[in-house]
Amino acid sequence: MSERNDGYDATRIQVLEGLEAIRKRPGMYVGSTGERGLHELVFNVADRPVNEVLAGRVGSVDVTLTPDGGVRIADDGPGIPFESEAAGGPGLEARLTRVHAGTEPGVRHDVALDLYGRGLGVTNALSSRLTAEVQREGTRWIQEYARGVAVTRPTAARPATGSGTTIAFLADPDIFGTAEFSFTALAKRFRELAFLNRDLDITLTDERPPRQSRSERFRFPGGARDFVAFLNAQAGAPVHPDVFGFERKDPRMAGTLEVALWWCGSHEERVVSFANSRPTPGGGTHMVGFRDGLAAAVNTYAREQRLLTAADPDLSADRIGEGLTAVVSVKLDHPEFLGSTGGVLGNATVRPCVAEAVREHLSSWLETHPEQASAVVGRIQGTRQD
Incomplete structure (x- = not known):
């Protein structure tokens, strides 16, 4: 071994936290910077509404691969308020800007879509842009993010006729390059979830050119x-x-x-x-x-x-x-x-x-x-x- 002293000590340890850590080491949070990682971004967002369907608070979940290469995930639940409520847990803004340390396996009725259990904050951090839209109590609220950082405050856009939460995001090409979402791979996972959970109702739609729009609904009462x-x-x-x-x-x-x-x-x-x-x-x-x-x-x-x-x-x-x-x-x-x-x-x-x-x-x-x-x-x- 060399006897040369490199002078390695605590001053050389680099501590990364929050968004910086996610963007510096994305593979630690979503598994890869290819197709697999892209799908984890989707599952991070879809995890909550899927479990809300199983809990009876949401009727259905719609996942759309949009023409611009992004993804839109919408549910028809009561809508998550941007700010925390007294008894309702963290608000949507907190969920989008915090990273879970990882999740323990839940009780039998919980479904874990994302392998790493890190939540919305990871998808937000690894997206070049993300739009959160909430329809709640007659009002439509919108907030915009860029690479995990809020660029607008939650803004009341117009009256809402229904309710629900929609997250639309575009994966950051600086991180994922030219990788694309696979309709087939996403359909496989959503299909098997619907087979295993009879109450689940998920629709996956592909609107990307040049192919014609296609859509599949996954709901299987026969389990x-x-x-x-x-x-x-x-x-x-x-x-x-x-x-x-x-x-x-x-x-x-x-x-x-x-x-x-x-x-x-x-x-x-x-x-x-x-x-x-x-x-x-x-x-x-x-x-x-x-x-x-x-x-x-x-x-x-x-x-x-x-x-x-x-x-x-x-x-x-x-x-x-x-x-x-x-x-x-x-x-x-x-x-x-x-x-x-x-x-x-x-x-x-x-x-x-x-x-x-x-x-x-x-x-x-x-x-x-x-x-x-x-x-x-x-x-x-x-x-x-x-």
Whole structure:
């Protein structure tokens, strides 16, 4: 090692705070300065109205990719006042100029769209301009920002006939360069949120030239069953005509469980899992429990119906999963996410609860639908063994 003294001491430490920190190190707050980061800007804004819909205070959320390359997110709620109210929490101006230190996983009814949980202030800081509009108590209020700094005070523009909050922003090209919002990627996330939360109503519209305007509404009263049907649309002919599904509340894991599944003629397995509406691509205890319960139910039924003899080994998890499309969603009051991106659920109590629920409900369905059950077990037994 070199013996040269560089004179490094506390005077060389650079402390960045507030807007300066966000703009200096945007990747720490939104993950990247590419498409992924742009989408985090949208989710930072949409997080609040989505949760307001689930709480019954907002009817719907409209997200629009505007012709100028920006985004407009509007809701039809009562409208957030710019200034703080005595019992209403921080006002809109405070939310736009402060940065959360990060959020802890919320209770089971909360939805976290943004991965980092930093809030509106990050989107404002990383936007070349942002306009906040509130329609409330008969008046339309507007405030303008540039790179996170207010350039106008909240101003009463004109009378309002309705109510709601609208945030329109243009991502700063000095930070994000030529990256563009992806309608497909945003639609995927909003669609899965609507599948997982039946009361949710979101519309995504793309008004950017030169393409014609397109719009999709995401609202699925059928929940996980609708999700499985959507995933299975290109999976070949189904082995049984009905999507199996159930929901259960279990105080032992302080949460709820929703499962839906369907076997089809494809050899591909399509199983997706979520915890508090957050994708868990790495699986976790809910997925281990799901596979435990699935194997127990199918093997028990096959032996009781003598579709497997005493000498036959149990059907393996791989064989049971071939051609299976399933959605596993848990919502917990105290989720424990593991991994650098929180893509794995770690709650130990979840595994036995999910396994028991899947085994009981699937066993009952197999027993009461003998023709479909026979087709399922026959399909599994007929799969190739790798």
